[in-house]
């Protein structure tokens with residue numbers, strides 16, 4: 001059994017509500033949302049950071065984010081996609097994921 005939380009959720013070892021799922025990517029709501037819509041688009045494979053991912057897979061993750069933004073009714077109002085990469089960005093979970101954040105004015109980036 002993996003000790004990676006996102007591997008365990010993806011494998012169904014920990015129950016989660018999937019907003020999207022295919023053979024490469026799945027999406028769940030963040031457990032500590034920073035906005036009304038805060039969704040994580042996560043790779044099924046254990047890929048530690050964006051530095052380790054190919055562009056086709058990253059493109060697929062962004063495509064899923066576009067679709068979920070429409071579903072969440074934030075596509076036109078606006079939303080933010082964030083990938084934290086490594087320690088200085090504060091990446092907490094070393095398994096590639098894309099944050100989709102929206103549903104309130106987000107202010108300027110740090």
Ligand code: 5GP
Nearest residue numbers: 005028029030031032084090091092093094
């Ligand atoms: P990071 O800082 O690595 O970019 O973001 C990790 C995110 O995963 C955080 O926003 C955190 O709230 C979220 N998270 C951590 N553990 C869990 C979990 O078990 N379930 C869900 N749904 N989100 C989690």
Ligand code: ZN
Nearest residue numbers: 004007046095
């Ligand atoms: Zn993992």
